[in-house]
Amino acid sequence: MIDRETSILLRDAARKLTERVATPDYVRRLDRERTYPYELYEAWVEAGILALPFPEAFGGLGGSVLDLVLIAEEIARPSSDLAMAFGGSMFCGLNVLRKGSEAQKQYWLPKLISGEIRMSISISEPDAGSDVGAIRASAVRDGDAYVLNGQKVWATAAGSKNNVLNIYARTDPAAHYRQGLSLFLVDNDTPGVDLRKLDMLGRRSVGTYEIFLNDVRVPADRLIGGENKGWDCVLSGLEVERVVAAACDCGSARGVVELALGYAREREQFGRPIGTFQAMAHMLADAMTEVEAAWALTRSAAELLDEGKDSLREITMAKLFAAETYVKVANIGMQVCGAFGYSMEFDMQRHFRDARAATIAAGSSQMQRNLIAGLMGLRVK
Ligand SMILES: Cc1cc2nc3c(=O)[nH]c(=O)nc-3n(C[C@H](O)[C@H](O)[C@H](O)COP(=O)(O)OP(=O)(O)OC[C@H]3O[C@@H](n4cnc5c(N)ncnc54)[C@H](O)[C@@H]3O)c2cc1C
Numbered sequence: 537m538i539d540r541e542t543s544i545l546l547r548d549a550a551r552k553l554t555e556r557v558a559t560p561d562y563v564r565r566l567d568r569e570r571t572y573p574y575e576l577y578e579a580w581v582e583a584g585i586l587a588l589p590f591p592e593a594f595g596g597l598g599g600s601v602l603d604l605v606l607i608a609e610e611i612a613r614p615s616s617d618l619a620m621a622f623g624g625s626m627f628c629g630l631n632v633l634r635k636g637s638e639a640q641k642q643y644w645l646p647k648l649i650s651g652e653i654r655m656s657i658s659i660s661e662p663d664a665g666s667d668v669g670a671i672r673a674s675a676v677r678d679g680d681a682y683v684l685n686g687q688k689v690w691a692t693a694a695g696s697k698n699n700v701l702n703i704y705a706r707t708d709p710a711a712h713y714r715q716g717l718s719l720f721l722v723d724n725d726t727p728g729v730d731l732r733k734l735d736m737l738g739r740r741s742v743g744t745y746e747i748f749l750n751d752v753r754v755p756a757d758r759l760i761g762g763e764n765k766g767w768d769c770v771l772s773g774l775e776v777e778r779v780v781a782a783a784c785d786c787g788s789a790r791g792v793v794e795l796a797l798g799y800a801r802e803r804e805q806f807g808r809p810i811g812t813f814q815a816m817a818h819m820l821a822d823a824m825t826e827v828e829a830a831w832a833l834t835r836s837a838a839e840l841l842d843e844g845k846d847s848l849r850e851i852t853m854a855k856l857f858a859a860e861t862y863v864k865v866a867n868i869g870m871q872v873c874g875a876f877g878y879s880m881e882f883d884m885q886r887h888f889r890d891a892r893a894a895t896i897a898a899g900s901s902q903m904q905r906n907l908i909a910g911l912m913g914l915r916v917k
Contacts, residue, residue, distance in 0.1 A: 586648065682754050694724060852904050
């Protein structure tokens with residue numbers, strides 16, 4: 537456990553180092569060149585940020601989900617795309633912590649914390665998006681290994697150096713739907729793994745990848761959580777993934793409001809700053825209010841998760857509201873910044889593009905609403 541004071545010190549350190557490394561020029565260049573933020577990731581490793589949520593027994597700092605969420609909100613300020621480099625390793629590492637054996641935790645977690653490896657999650661397939669149970673990639677036991685075949689898509693950060701793919705594949709083709717899935721850890725340079733970086737509207741630096749698996753041989757000790765227990769791993773991982781994704785959306789949305797506010801103060805038309813026109817000021821006031829509301833929901837969901845209480849409803853609401861808020865405020869930011877916002881030489885357009893993924897990735901807004909309605913006792917199809 538770390539105390540509140542240490543948590544705040546870490547959060548402030550995260551803010552400073554993100555501002556130092558992820559300068560506007562750096563973020564613009566990586567987005568333009570579609571290259572991974574290795575320097576920023578290295579800086580996070582050196583500052584101990586990747587160690588934050590893991591127990592001391594594995595080289596971690598023993599932080600809580602709330603500590604993690606506070607950091608995620610800070611580092612996502614300049615770019616939700618770059619924050620996903622952090623998010624991917626955290627979601628997957630925490631799943632290994634929850635579902636892995638003692639030996640697996642001892643093997644993988646120190647490597648993740650030291651930056652020797654990164655991790656990414658690979659659930660989606662061309663025919664399995666919201667419908668995760670439709671996964672077709674297969675894993676067949678062969679002696680002391682499994683052989684994986686199939687195709688994955690949209691895997692964030694999968695092609696970065698030393699990335700360990702967290703791949704969900706079907707181990708029991710006869711099992712009903714969501715049963716019969718298993719989780720495997722696969723080095724992204726294993727023979728038979730082919731990766732292609734996809735050309736997306738936004739989130740172009742860390743990026744998303746298509747993965748082809750052709751007779752990929754994976755040692756049996758790379759199976760996490762037991763054979764045919766993949767659905768439990770999906771559910772356990774998604775809780776943290778969604779609350780951290782919500783925190784990143786809050787941070788990026790706050791970054792958008794700061795950018796728009798700065799512009800509204802400086803840009804003059806009709807002899808006065810545009811921020812003094814009530815129409816502009818009210819849009820910014822609404823944007824800030826929505827960001828704070830999303831952040832309050834996200835913080836309280838993280839606190840509930842830390843208390844071990846059933847927090848599915850709150851996590852889902854936080855994911856839904858924070859994602860929708862990021863999209864909404866990026867739209868407002870674009871309006872406030874006028875043609876400068878629409879220009880590829882200014883940062884608002886990047887937020888506008890990156891934000892659009894928020895209501896799709898890690899479960900679409902419609903799927904979050906289905907879940908919330910279901911928890912309210914409504915049967916939604
Ligand atoms: C930038 C980005 C990063 C991503 N990163 C990853 C990653 O790292 N790993 C990974 O595995 N996947 C990743 N994904 C994939 C993401 O999880 C899926 O895009 C998401 O689950 C939706 O699936 P889909 O795109 O196939 O849409 P579909 O499931 O085909 O849905 C299309 C539309 O139909 C709606 N819809 C579908 N079913 C229902 C329903 N039952 N009720 C109401 N509406 C419904 C959806 O909400 C959506 O609007 C990423 C996606 C993006 C855009």
